Amino acid sequence: MSRGALSRQGQRLTTVQAMDPDWTPYGTSFGVNWSPWYETVGTRACLLSFVDRNYLGFRRISIKGEWARGEIPNVEIANSDSYGRCIHISTDAFVEFEEEVRGASTAGYRV
DSSP: OOOOOBOTTSOBOSSOOTTSTTOOOOOOTTSEEEOOOEEETTEEEEEEEEEETTEEEEEEEEEESOOOTTSOOEEEEOSSOSEEEEOOOOTTOOOOOOSSOTTTTTTTOBO
């Protein structure tokens, strides 16, 4: 945990400064990515991957029912991550998905 710097009044600053030896950069525009969408009867779903400071997470996003382009869909976002892991990640880490859901055709999904 960062110790932070002292202000002129001797109070600890709550924001971590770039000159603090414990500070490391994180966050990237490539830190969020969508998996391919797969369909079952009445549902389209995918995983949203995100990279945060020393964390990699995946959250399920679903569109329920029929959805016409240009209309607002009935979107469900999972309350918690489907999978998440605290690991040491480089500051420029990102997630890239394959272009298909493997085994989806044999499991009854339509991609």
